Amino acid sequence: MHQDKRKVVVIGAGSVGTAYIYALLQGGLAGEIVLLDIDTKRVEGEVMDLSHGLPFIPPVKIRAGDYNDCSDASLIVVTAGAKQKQGQSRLELIRSNVEIVGLICEKIKKSGSEAVFVMVTNPVDILTFLALQRLGWPKERVIGSGTVLDSSRFKYMLSMHCGIDARNVHAYILGEHGDSEVAAWSMTHIAGIPIKDYCAICGACDNLKTYEQITVEVRNSAYHIIDYKGSTYYGIGLSLVRISEAILRNENSVLTVSTLLEGEYGLSDICLSVPCIVGSGGVSSIITAKLDPAEQRALESSADVLREGLKSLS
Numbered sequence: 001m002h003q004d005k006r007k008v009v010v011i012g013a014g015s016v017g018t019a020y021i022y023a024l025l026q027g028g029l030a031g032e033i034v035l036l037d038i039d040t041k042r043v044e045g046e047v048m049d050l051s052h053g054l055p056f057i058p059p060v061k062i063r064a065g066d067y068n069d070c071s072d073a074s075l076i077v078v079t080a081g082a083k084q085k086q087g088q089s090r091l092e093l094i095r096s097n098v099e100i101v102g103l104i105c106e107k108i109k110k111s112g113s114e115a116v117f118v119m120v121t122n123p124v125d126i127l128t129f130l131a132l133q134r135l136g137w138p139k140e141r142v143i144g145s146g147t148v149l150d151s152s153r154f155k156y157m158l159s160m161h162c163g164i165d166a167r168n169v170h171a172y173i174l175g176e177h178g179d180s181e182v183a184a185w186s187m188t189h190i191a192g193i194p195i196k197d198y199c200a201i202c203g204a205c206d207n208l209k210t211y212e213q214i215t216v217e218v219r220n221s222a223y224h225i226i227d228y229k230g231s232t233y234y235g236i237g238l239s240l241v242r243i244s245e246a247i248l249r250n251e252n253s254v255l256t257v258s259t260l261l262e263g264e265y266g267l268s269d270i271c272l273s274v275p276c277i278v279g280s281g282g283v284s285s286i287i288t289a290k291l292d293p294a295e296q297r298a299l300e301s302s303a304d305v306l307r308e309g310l311k312s313l314s
């Protein structure tokens with residue numbers, strides 16, 4: 001871990017890559033940010049634009065770079081590739097993005113990097129699994145942004161419904177970052193109280209109906225945003241900053257990143273999101289919670305969906 005430099009390489013200068021950098025710059029978390037894209041003119045333009053705000057923020061270097069920059073990076077974030085069109089699922093991006101991500105991983109591998117690698121490009125779980133194979137790095141260091149964004153949407157929607165600060169809501173979305181994701185209501189707490197007990201005290205709504213509505217709303221969020229404005233990038237930008245904080249500050253934070261499962265939750269040989277402890281080396285361990293039986297079955301189905309996606313490539 002190159003703690004002193006806190007060098008972050010971002011591959012993909014599109015909406016997600018630049019929203020992430022814009023948010024990352026402001027907290028003073030990174031010492032150096034390097035941007036890469038096949039569209040080198042775009043990279044130059046984005047770097048110029050972002051650099052012009054540097055006098056207002058904590059010191060950081062930002063510049064265009066190449067794959068040699070990965071060699072001494074602390075963190076590599078991949079946001080390159082095709083994005084969802086209206087009505088398209090994340091899994092439907094698989095063909096377009098597998099090749100792009102494969103080539104990127106080959107180049108990163110050649111650099112001899114010891115960074116933590118974070119996949120963001122969709123379908124993020126499948127691409128994290130393929131990146132792990134291509135890079136050949138320890139599984140701890142190859143993770144996907146997974147359902148960190150979905151868990152944030154879940155907390156936000158719960159907080160709005162209950163009229164409580166989102167920071168007092170603990171809630172996780174597990175499984176695929178996509179249509180088969182699982183809202184883990186059995187792990188949801190408000191002010192330290194399990195949600196079902198909290199609802200019994202509060203009594204303000206028909207909680208079962210509300211659970212269903214919130215679950216559907218979280219799952220369909222990206223479709224709504226894409227319908228209204230073409231793509232999503234601010235929420236994922238901030239989610240990536242949260243993951244970066246955990247890594248660059250060695251926080252050991254619990255985040256639902258996508259990671260390779262090796263028997264946890266009864267699942268193996270697949271990357272998907274479960275609560276993980278994230279620090280400077282990536283995922284140091286997976287938290288295995290006892291899920292409600294219906295949630296456990298839904299998580300297994302989510303893994304099956306991802307396995308089918310992987311199979312479709314062979």
Ligand code: NAD
Nearest residue numbers: 012013014015016037038039080081082083120121122236
């Ligand atoms: P975008 O079209 O704005 O940007 C994509 C960028 O990738 C472009 O600048 C393009 O030139 C670059 N690119 C393509 N091939 C490349 C290569 N071989 N090497 C380097 N750069 C290359 O798209 P976006 O809105 O930034 O979305 C990027 C990805 O992030 C999409 O797959 C999208 O679905 C995904 N995404 C993920 C999440 C998540 O939670 N994981 C959330 C939002 C978007």
